[in-house]
Amino acid sequence: MSKNNCLIGQSGGPTAVINASLKGIIDRVKASDIDNIYGMRYGIEGALAGNIIDLSQKNSKELNLFNNTPSSILGTCRYKIEDYDENEDDYHKLFNLMKELDIKYLFYIGGNDSMDTVYKLNNYAKEKNIDLKIMGVPKTIDNDLVGTDHCPGYGSAARYIATSVMEIARDSFVYDIKNVHIVEVMGRATGWLAASSILASTEKLYTPDLIYVPEMEFSTSDFVNDVKKKMEEKKAVTVVVSEGIKDKHGEYISADSSTEHDKFGHKKMGGAASVLAPFIKGNLCNRVKAIKFDVMQRAAAHCASGRDIEEAYLLGEKAVEAALLGESGLMTALKRLSNDPYKIEIIKIPAEKVANKVKLLPDKYINEENNRINEEFKDYVLPLIQGEAGVPYQNNLPNYSELDSLNEDLALRF
Amino acid sequence: MSKNNCLIGQSGGPTAVINASLKGIIDRVKASDIDNIYGMRYGIEGALAGNIIDLSQKNSKELNLFNNTPSSILGTCRYKIEDYDENEDDYHKLFNLMKELDIKYLFYIGGNDSMDTVYKLNNYAKEKNIDLKIMGVPKTIDNDLVGTDHCPGYGSAARYIATSVMEIARDSFVYDIKNVHIVEVMGRATGWLAASSILASTEKLYTPDLIYVPEMEFSTSDFVNDVKKKMEEKKAVTVVVSEGIKDKHGEYISADSSTEHDKFGHKKMGGAASVLAPFIKGNLCNRVKAIKFDVMQRAAAHCASGRDIEEAYLLGEKAVEAALLGESGLMTALKRLSNDPYKIEIIKIPAEKVANKVKLLPDKYINEENNRINEEFKDYVLPLIQGEAGVPYQNNLPNYSELDSLNEDLALRF
Numbered sequence: 081m082s083k084n085n086c087l088i089g090q091s092g093g094p095t096a097v098i099n100a101s102l103k104g105i106i107d108r109v110k111a112s113d114i115d116n117i118y119g120m121r122y123g124i125e126g127a128l129a130g131n132i133i134d135l136s137q138k139n140s141k142e143l144n145l146f147n148n149t150p151s152s153i154l155g156t157c158r159y160k161i162e163d164y165d166e167n168e169d170d171y172h173k174l175f176n177l178m179k180e181l182d183i184k185y186l187f188y189i190g191g192n193d194s195m196d197t198v199y200k201l202n203n204y205a206k207e208k209n210i211d212l213k214i215m216g217v218p219k220t221i222d223n224d225l226v227g228t229d230h231c232p233g234y235g236s237a238a239r240y241i242a243t244s245v246m247e248i249a250r251d252s253f254v255y256d257i258k259n260v261h262i263v264e265v266m267g268r269a270t271g272w273l274a275a276s277s278i279l280a281s282t283e284k285l286y287t288p289d290l291i292y293v294p295e296m297e298f299s300t301s302d303f304v305n306d307v308k309k310k311m312e313e314k315k316a317v318t319v320v321v322s323e324g325i326k327d328k329h330g331e332y333i334s335a336d337s338s339t340e341h342d343k344f345g346h347k348k349m350g351g352a353a354s355v356l357a358p359f360i361k362g363n364l365c366n367r368v369k370a371i372k373f374d375v376m377q378r379a380a381a382h383c384a385s386g387r388d389i390e391e392a393y394l395l396g397e398k399a400v401e402a403a404l405l406g407e408s409g410l411m412t413a414l415k416r417l418s419n420d421p422y423k424i425e426i427i428k429i430p431a432e433k434v435a436n437k438v439k440l441l442p443d444k445y446i447n448e449e450n451n452r453i454n455e456e457f458k459d460y461v462l463p464l465i466q467g468e469a470g471v472p473y474q475n476n477l478p479n480y481s482e483l484d485s486l487n488e489d490l491a492l493r494f
Numbered sequence: 495m496s497k498n499n500c501l502i503g504q505s506g507g508p509t510a511v512i513n514a515s516l517k518g519i520i521d522r523v524k525a526s527d528i529d530n531i532y533g534m535r536y537g538i539e540g541a542l543a544g545n546i547i548d549l550s551q552k553n554s555k556e557l558n559l560f561n562n563t564p565s566s567i568l569g570t571c572r573y574k575i576e577d578y579d580e581n582e583d584d585y586h587k588l589f590n591l592m593k594e595l596d597i598k599y600l601f602y603i604g605g606n607d608s609m610d611t612v613y614k615l616n617n618y619a620k621e622k623n624i625d626l627k628i629m630g631v632p633k634t635i636d637n638d639l640v641g642t643d644h645c646p647g648y649g650s651a652a653r654y655i656a657t658s659v660m661e662i663a664r665d666s667f668v669y670d671i672k673n674v675h676i677v678e679v680m681g682r683a684t685g686w687l688a689a690s691s692i693l694a695s696t697e698k699l700y701t702p703d704l705i706y707v708p709e710m711e712f713s714t715s716d717f718v719n720d721v722k723k724k725m726e727e728k729k730a731v732t733v734v735v736s737e738g739i740k741d742k743h744g745e746y747i748s749a750d751s752s753t754e755h756d757k758f759g760h761k762k763m764g765g766a767a768s769v770l771a772p773f774i775k776g777n778l779c780n781r782v783k784a785i786k787f788d789v790m791q792r793a794a795a796h797c798a799s800g801r802d803i804e805e806a807y808l809l810g811e812k813a814v815e816a817a818l819l820g821e822s823g824l825m826t827a828l829k830r831l832s833n834d835p836y837k838i839e840i841i842k843i844p845a846e847k848v849a850n851k852v853k854l855l856p857d858k859y860i861n862e863e864n865n866r867i868n869e870e871f872k873d874y875v876l877p878l879i880q881g882e883a884g885v886p887y888q889n890n891l892p893n894y895s896e897l898d899s900l901n902e903d904l905a906l907r908f
Contacts, residue, residue, distance in 0.1 A: 094668045122670040131670075151664035158669075242891055247793035250565035253897055254508045255572075256536040261789075284896040374785045375675075379661035383796065385890065466890050476799065476880050477656055482698040483667055
């Protein structure tokens with residue numbers, strides 16, 4: 081008799097809470113009449129290579145670590161499937177694999193590219209009359225998915241960024257020397273992450289002094305003037321920039337470094353902050369630091385927001401419930417009902433409305449001078465960093481999963 | 495009638511717990527018959543400029559935040575006073591100021607340079623028959639002071655480094671792509687901080703794969719070979735390097751970048767990791783990240799070790815007790831009595847034995863291949879990262895002091 085199995089995949093950049101969504105899905109599936117739970121290793125790309133893991137085997141001891149373990153436990157990819165009327169190869173491979181595994185439900189946790197995959201696979205299944213329910217679950221620290229108030233992963237990254245900027249700002253005041261700290265955070269297309277640094281600002285400690293996001297047109301000369309003006313008022317100036325800030329021609333500021341080569345003939349590696357720092361150093365002051373939060377901002381589960389974990393879990397769980405009710409081609413999403421008390425509702429939106437789209441930081445949050453974020457943004461972001469993360473500790477270090485799933489030996493191959 | 499006052503200073507790089515030592519001193523002084531408590535703003539350098547603050551005015555609400563607030567609340571400096579037989583100017587200025595303020599006790603929290611200051615000032619006072627007791631209190635995330643088992647600030651930095659390396663290592667496994675992460679930590683002369691990353695290694699997740707410290711002779715070709723060999727075994731390789739790794743000529747590896755200029759004619763800013771990354775990228779694999787923990791490793795009080803806070807406090811407190819008993823020219827220090835249960839004793843050593851000296855990471859902790867730290871090092875470092883830090887939270891962000899002390903308006907001037 082044909083089984084009633086499900087397949088789960090993770091896709092795109094990891095977040096601190098993407099495995100909470102995975103756990104939400106697994107827990108809800110286990111409480112249903114679905115038989116086996118399979119996982120794609122390395123997302124759709126891994127699945128196309130027949131790289132599948134049997135998640136039914138996971139014991140609850142390891143599963144219990146999922147809520148607090150950063151990185152994508154199943155592995156992830158950045159892979160775009162073509163339209164099936166242009167190239168059907170991927171569809172053949174994937175649907176054959178799913179037939180072989182008796183997959184009736186597919187859950188895909190990811191961002192706007194992943195929702196494009198959900199949309200396309202769902203269309204194909206409908207067209208070919210294949211019995212498959214496909215649901216998307218949102219995640220991205222970038223917070224730039226349309227149709228949802230915010231994205232799982234963002235609240236935790238925001239908490240990490242705000243906390244670290246608070247600490248850096250305090251550190252910047254210790255020497256009696258003029259100095260500038262330029263902190264670079266992720267966000268290629270949008271400034272949601274950079275904007276969250278406004279949370280570091282308190283009544284007596286105004287910091288960051290300047291925040292630049294990709295939604296602004298960035299000019300290095302305006303930047304130098306902004307910093308100069310701030311330095312006339314205070315000793316230490318803290319600046320936060322999105323990696324994706326662009327000049328008036330739409331060129332990334334960070335591009336200046338990526339085309340340069342060092343004396344070994346190596347391509348220089350850098351980012352927006354390290355390109356900007358030399359405009360200040362030696363010119364306005366001698367102590368300038370370019371700091372990059374790098375992968376820590378998406379992996380720092382020790383600094384996660386409990387609410388973020390909870391919502392990530394819930395969005396996974398509700399995706400299963402929708403699929404069990406026969407829904408397909410949708411993404412679960414968050415609608416904010418009120419801020420005080422904070423209340424959300426889980427809604428579902430067509431994956432096609434999310435696919436390949438980007439939600440920019442609204443103009444109302446950008447100050448008139450185009451060099452900072454308005455304090456009103458706190459009302460939006462503060463509720464998202466709340467709640468105890470409940471990180472389990474062992475020897476005062478986080479007890480994270482050891483990623484058995486990524487151990488080559490455990491993989492099934494098809 | 496002459497008062498019986500004390501003066502406190504902080505010096506050298508900040509740590510996550512240097513203000514716990516300050517609080518230990520203040521609390522103990524308040525329980526004594528010492529009248530007023532003054533603070534040097536920006537250490538001895540600030541004091542020489544007459545930059546003094548009255549700490550007796552601090553209310554307990556602000557004082558209570560000191561244990562958990564990073565950065566040097568009094569401000570700090572890197573200033574070396576000359577020998578008084580070569581130049582007595584600084585001594586005249588400082589001792590005149592102290593006479594004017596009726597200072598009978600001086601407490602100086604710092605590293606080996608600061609203990610040089612303690613030693614010199616104490617000698618001068620003795621020679622001139624000045625009634626002044628001077629005590630040093632150790633601090634440095636570098637952990638390189640002689641005469642003490644470990645240094646306040648180190649345990650917290652070690653906990654931050656281990657936690658962050660655990661997170662980075664997990665993040666490195668998510669894509670099915672060969673990759674190398676090179677993490678640079680502080681440590682110009684010694685590898686204690688880099689060595690602490692060994693704590694990230696668990697039974698099933700061997701990471702970091704390679705650790706390089708200044709105590710080893712570093713060769714970029716050996717490094718490339720080491721990484722190559724690791725990459726044959728596994729997909730993701732994590733490397734930790736001290737900023738101060740040096741080649742066989744004693745030249746800093748990071749020096750390669752600091753002499754380079756970019757197309758704006760700006761001096762390139764970089765570090766060991768960003769110099770090493772291009773040796774791998776494009777050669778052994780295309781995904782290489784150079785990550786620098788920068789000031790976060792000394793400022794991340796949200797990740798502090800409770801034991802570190804407690805010991806920092808105790809070392810401050812005991813310095814006051816020693817001074818009240820008439821001792822002078824000493825530094826309080828830690829002697830480890832046993833590891834299980836962890837027991838320490840506070841001892842006192844002559845500041846001159848600490849001054850300008852550096853304690854290297856012992857050979858026994860360095861592996862035979864000169865490319866990693868032996869697991870035995872965990873026995874040394876693990877006890878130092880234990881204990882609840884008790885960070886106070888407000889809106890799920892750390893409730894740090896807003897550094898009123900560094901507010902220019904509050905300063906007394908002499």
